[in-house]
Amino acid sequence: MGTGVDLLVPVKMLHSAKSRLLGAADGGVGDRARHAQLVVALLLDTMSAARGADGVRRVIAVTSDLVVSAAVLAEGHTVLAEPPEGGLNTALRHGSEQLLAADSSVRVGALQADLPALRSDDLAEALVEAGAGRAFCADRQGTGTTMLIAASGSPLRPEFGVGSAARHAGSGAAPLAGRRPTLRCDVDTEDDLREAARLGLGEHTRAVLAARCHRDRHAC
Ligand SMILES: Nc1nc2c(ncn2[C@@H]2O[C@H](COP(=O)(O)OP(=O)(O)OP(=O)(O)O)[C@@H](O)[C@H]2O)c(=O)[nH]1
Numbered sequence: 001m002g003t004g005v006d007l008l009v010p011v012k013m014l015h016s017a018k019s020r021l022l023g024a025a026d027g028g029v030g031d032r033a034r035h036a037q038l039v040v041a042l043l044l045d046t047m048s049a050a051r052g053a054d055g056v057r058r059v060i061a062v063t064s065d066l067v068v069s070a071a072v073l074a075e076g077h078t079v080l081a082e083p084p085e086g087g088l089n090t091a092l093r094h095g096s097e098q099l100l101a102a103d104s105s106v107r108v109g110a111l112q113a114d115l116p117a118l119r120s121d122d123l124a125e126a127l128v129e130a131g132a133g134r135a136f137c138a139d140r141q142g143t144g145t146t147m148l149i150a151a152s153g154s155p156l157r158p159e160f161g162v163g164s165a166a167r168h169a170g171s172g173a174a175p176l177a178g179r180r181p182t183l184r185c186d187v188d189t190e191d192d193l194r195e196a197a198r199l200g201l202g203e204h205t206r207a208v209l210a211a212r213c214h215r216d217r218h219a220c
């Protein structure tokens with residue numbers, strides 16, 4: 001196989017995903033179907049930008065959700081089923097083990113699923129900066145992590161969750177210093193979504209939010 005990072009993108013079940021964004025897709029109404037469309041759109045924009053980045057070999061969603069899986073496969077991406085016990089770091093550890101079992105020299109990474117403004121060149125530059133070692137990119141607040149990359153042939157050792165930037169640094173991963181705002185802009189709240197829109201949203205997220213604007217002019 002060729003060189004490059006295999007990026008795992010974890011996504012939890014749609015019924016519980018992106019709870020802090022509920023209502024963002026429909027001007028505060030909180031319709032679950034519209035919310036699910038937004039969650040999937042954030043994911044597809046993230047995966048599509050990641051797939052276009054130099055230095056990325058494969059982009060693989062890790063999920064148990066069948067709707068997410070179908071949407072990801074329809075866009076030509078790959079899906080890996082997560083273990084039944086669930087949990088973000090458990091899913092990523094499982095993905096890392098699976099990839100290493102199939103290819104002991106693989107370079108594994110994890111990318112958050114909510115980077116709808118991600119630009120392929122920001123990601124490619126981050127991978128260049130990472131060099132060969134274990135590295136991570138903090139989110140724009142500096143406390144969370146948007147991407148973690150292992151060294152080739154090594155397990156990912158994910159420590160995602162609140163305050164993960166400090167844990168990843170503490171576990172020896174090098175913090176990436178470049179600005180790269182589109183790689184740092186994960187979207188958990190409506191404020192984050194506004195910031196991502198300022199940077200430039202991907203086409204899937206733009207389409208979901210444009211539908212919102214047609215239905216409710218006040219939401220735009
Ligand atoms: N596969 C998998 N992914 C998970 C799991 N828990 C969280 N994630 C993903 O990890 C990322 C960060 O998760 P959280 O911040 O806990 O949840 P969120 O859905 O982004 O947002 P909130 O519901 O508002 O907390 C998101 O992409 C989630 O979909 C899990 O159990 N399995």
Ligand SMILES: C=C(OP(=O)(O)O)C(=O)O
Pocket residue numbers: 112139143144145146159160161162163164165186188
């Ligand atoms: C899981 C994390 O973040 P968020 O809750 O912002 O998605 C993280 O930064 O490790």
